[in-house]
Amino acid sequence: MKEIEKMGYLDEKGIPFSRADEKSDKKATREKKLKINKRACTKCMICYALCPEGAIEIKGGYPDIDYKKCNACFICLRECPDAAIEEISD
Amino acid sequence: MIKGDLLSGSEAAVLAAQLSSVRCTPMYPMIPQDDIVKKLSDLYSSQSDGKKTIEFFTLESPVAALSASIASEATGTRTFTVSTGPGLESMKELMYVASGMRLPLVMVNVSRSLSPTNIWNEHTDILSCRDTGWLILITSNNQELLDTRIQAYKIQENKKVLLPVLVNMDAFLQSHTRENVFVPSERSISKFLPELNLPVGLNTSKPVSLNPPVKEEYMEFKAQQHIAMKNAEKIIRNVDDIWNKKFHRKYGLIERFHMEDAKYVIVVAGSAAEIAKTAVQELRAQNEKVGLLRPRVIRPWPKNDIREALKNVKKVAVVDQDIMPGTGGILYQEIKASISSEIFCSNFIAGLGGKKILKEDFLNIYERLKKSEKEEEVWL
Amino acid sequence: MTVNEPIESLNDLPKKDFLLGRAEACRGCGALIGLKLALKIMEKNTIVVSSFGCMTLLATYPQTVLKVPFIHVPSNPVAAASGIYHSLRSAGKEDINVLCYIGDGATYDSGLESLSAAAVRKDNLMYICYNNQSYTGSYTSSATPYGAKTATSPKGYQYFRKSLAKIMASHNLHYVATASVAYPMDFVRKLQKALSFPGVKFIDLLTPCPVGWGFDPSNTIEVARMAVQTGAWPLYEIENKKFSLTVAPTRLEPVERYFIMQKRFSSLNKNEKERIQEHIEKEWKCLLRKKYWEVSEY
Numbered sequence: 001m002k003e004i005e006k007m008g009y010l011d012e013k014g015i016p017f018s019r020a021d022e023k024s025d026k027k028a029t030r031e032k033k034l035k036i037n038k039r040a041c042t043k044c045m046i047c048y049a050l051c052p053e054g055a056i057e058i059k060g061g062y063p064d065i066d067y068k069k070c071n072a073c074f075i076c077l078r079e080c081p082d083a084a085i086e087e088i089s090d
Numbered sequence: 091m092i093k094g095d096l097l098s099g100s101e102a103a104v105l106a107a108q109l110s111s112v113r114c115t116p117m118y119p120m121i122p123q124d125d126i127v128k129k130l131s132d133l134y135s136s137q138s139d140g141k142k143t144i145e146f147f148t149l150e151s152p153v154a155a156l157s158a159s160i161a162s163e164a165t166g167t168r169t170f171t172v173s174t175g176p177g178l179e180s181m182k183e184l185m186y187v188a189s190g191m192r193l194p195l196v197m198v199n200v201s202r203s204l205s206p207t208n209i210w211n212e213h214t215d216i217l218s219c220r221d222t223g224w225l226i227l228i229t230s231n232n233q234e235l236l237d238t239r240i241q242a243y244k245i246q247e248n249k250k251v252l253l254p255v256l257v258n259m260d261a262f263l264q265s266h267t268r269e270n271v272f273v274p275s276e277r278s279i280s281k282f283l284p285e286l287n288l289p290v291g292l293n294t295s296k297p298v299s300l301n302p303p304v305k306e307e308y309m310e311f312k313a314q315q316h317i318a319m320k321n322a323e324k325i326i327r328n329v330d331d332i333w334n335k336k337f338h339r340k341y342g343l344i345e346r347f348h349m350e351d352a353k354y355v356i357v358v359a360g361s362a363a364e365i366a367k368t369a370v371q372e373l374r375a376q377n378e379k380v381g382l383l384r385p386r387v388i389r390p391w392p393k394n395d396i397r398e399a400l401k402n403v404k405k406v407a408v409v410d411q412d413i414m415p416g417t418g419g420i421l422y423q424e425i426k427a428s429i430s431s432e433i434f435c436s437n438f439i440a441g442l443g444g445k446k447i448l449k450e451d452f453l454n455i456y457e458r459l460k461k462s463e464k465e466e467e468v469w470l
Numbered sequence: 471m472t473v474n475e476p477i478e479s480l481n482d483l484p485k486k487d488f489l490l491g492r493a494e495a496c497r498g499c500g501a502l503i504g505l506k507l508a509l510k511i512m513e514k515n516t517i518v519v520s521s522f523g524c525m526t527l528l529a530t531y532p533q534t535v536l537k538v539p540f541i542h543v544p545s546n547p548v549a550a551a552s553g554i555y556h557s558l559r560s561a562g563k564e565d566i567n568v569l570c571y572i573g574d575g576a577t578y579d580s581g582l583e584s585l586s587a588a589a590v591r592k593d594n595l596m597y598i599c600y601n602n603q604s605y606t607g608s609y610t611s612s613a614t615p616y617g618a619k620t621a622t623s624p625k626g627y628q629y630f631r632k633s634l635a636k637i638m639a640s641h642n643l644h645y646v647a648t649a650s651v652a653y654p655m656d657f658v659r660k661l662q663k664a665l666s667f668p669g670v671k672f673i674d675l676l677t678p679c680p681v682g683w684g685f686d687p688s689n690t691i692e693v694a695r696m697a698v699q700t701g702a703w704p705l706y707e708i709e710n711k712k713f714s715l716t717v718a719p720t721r722l723e724p725v726e727r728y729f730i731m732q733k734r735f736s737s738l739n740k741n742e743k744e745r746i747q748e749h750i751e752k753e754w755k756c757l758l759r760k761k762y763w764e765v766s767e768y
Binding site for chain 2: 514515516517519526527528529530531534536537538539540541542543544545546547549550551552553554556557558559560561566583584586587591
């Protein structure tokens with residue numbers, strides 16, 4: 001409990017707004033882990049375009065999963081035309 | 091003596107907007123504020139295509155006009171919009187949002203009655219917005235309207251306030267009536283009012299998300315808004331002093347007229363106060379100890395000023411141009427809560443739906459107040 | 471600036487992302503895919519406007535996932551977007567785009583008056599309606615198809631929805647289209663074409679909702695594809711009053727294949743399904759002959 005006279009005025013911090021923090025450590029919660037098999041991958045980029053969280057990045061020409069953003073919705077596994085994505089043990 | 095211009099309330103509002111470099115004006119015309127909209131539209135079309143200083147456009151409903159003003163102010167452009175009676179009531183949903191987002195936006199309200207259907211003057215619409223978190227000022231003549239509207243920017247753009255302001259004028263009695271108004275020069279206003287500099291806004295070089303959903307920290311944001319409204323009282327006094335030094339006109343949070351040794355006081359807001367002043371002068375000429383108190387700032391409510399002014403008074407008559415069905419006048423409840431319960435305070439309801447209030451009405455109110463033994467609610 | 475070079479394949483998609491990821495949305499949310507692709511094309515100089523709906527949760531406090539400015543306006547969001555457009559014009563910053571990414575509840579129902587008025591005023595807005603055919607997955611809206619089960623229609627919705635793309639086409643807009651998240655190249659091409667025109671541009675994007683429609687999150691794209699293949703959600707564009715189907719399967723799949731994928735259609739009986747199949751076939755014949763105004767969509 002706080003008396004109103006003792007509460008200070010916070011200037012800009014008292015305005016409700018939020019910023020994007022690129023260095024945030026927040027991890028997405030996921031129950032399973034997926035992996036892209038580069039030998040089977042034909043670089044069609046369907047998984048890259050359709051990932052809802054944007055967890056697939058391009059590294060060295062091949063798609064690569066960022067495990068901090070992936071929440072294992074399995075859309076990429078379903079949509080890959082070459083069956084190049086598989087579930088692995090965590 | 092320098093002669094001023096003959097300006098109606100609508101013309102004064104538009105002129106004040108031009109002087110304070112307002113750049114965007116989303117509007118929805120509705121009687122009686124459509125005069126302001128017409129004049130802005132004429133101004134916009136008279137400007138040549140490359141040199142438009144005011145961006146004027148109309149929208150499809152009053153709520154849309156406020157929605158556009160909120161977003162436009164958030165991008166860092168000084169914005170101006172108008173409202174009236176039923177339109178103000180439908181805008182109320184977004185008024186809470188504008189205040190919660192802490193946007194310095196000025197809205198001029200031309201007070202109009204709500205129900206039954208009527209287009210004339212009444213104060214219920216503006217007084218029902220007391221809880222929205224907007225600063226509310228009720229003016230009584232066109233000179234005060236011009237001055238208050240320009241002062242409003244200086245008050246709200248102060249970093250300790252950052253709250254929207256509602257400036258009120260009476261329908262037809264002020265908005266369509268010409269009075270003598272001294273207009274300050276553009277150069278003196280540009281010195282008084284610097285460029286708008288929002289701490290947080292829609293800017294592609296510093297992207298932020300405005301008005302996000304909040305859960306745990308909700309009470310803290312509300313406390314900050316509350317403190318900002320309390321800060322506003324001091325800032326209003328400071329700005330008033332600066333204005334007085336530059337332009338020799340002082341208003342204050344309340345106006346006192348012949349209050350030095352008054353035993354009977356009439357309290358009234360809005361343009362009816364001008365008529366009440368003539369009645370008070372007549373009564374003083376007959377050596378009656380009567381005075382007038384006009385609350386100018388409704389939010390933040392100047393409780394200490396009113397308590398101080400009515401300290402040694404015997405009887406008070408609060409004249410309300412509004413009604414809370416089942417309870418009484420709105421100003422009466424607020425005044426009664428601010429003064430000692432030993433002071434005799436009667437309520438007079440007048441002028442609803444635009445019914446004329448004349449000097450004789452105030453003389454009758456005074457007679458009734460002097461004679462009555464107990465506090466009563468009287469309808470004129 | 472928006473990406474103007476023609477995008478021939480998914481390999482040509484711009485690599486920069488304007489969503490940080492880890493959004494507070496459901497797993498497999500279709501609406502996030504739409505926003506990700508739209509921001510890749512519109513890039514940094516964009517202001518996003520949204521209303522009450524699923525995408526409100528993107529900008530939580532204190533962290534948000536959007537790297538572009540975003541404002542959430544509860545009521546009449548298109549009027550707010552018009553306000554932003556006019557204030558940017560008065561400040562001389564006309565190169566900044568305004569994107570309205572608003573759900574079907576606030577488009578088909580409560581925001582329709584603002585959208586219609588903005589279309590007549592010709593304000594420069596890009597309007598994408600992410601259509602999950604309900605209010606945040608749970609309640610019926612004017613975009614809910616016949617027979618869908620929701621909390622406010624437990625025995626199946628008894629009315630046929632309206633097609634907003636056709637209504638907006640009668641406002642003399644330069645560009646109106648429907649799209650689906652299962653066809654990302656089609657959506658991206660439509661977006662680029664739309665951005666080359668002035669005035670209000672309208673795209674109705676079908677974004678399946680795993681929670682509301684009742685299917686496993688991994689099937690989001692499959693459901694969106696089946697909606698197009700069965701004719702339940704035809705993909706077309708109306709450019710300067712010229713109508714054309716952009717994805718036309720040579721033979722429509724039976725609509726039963728679309729119904730069995732989702733739990734929300736479990737209350738439809740055999741007669742109703744046949745009625746819907748006939749309706750879709752009749753509509754498809756008219757669309758093939760470019761007479762889009764003669765039949766209502768399913």
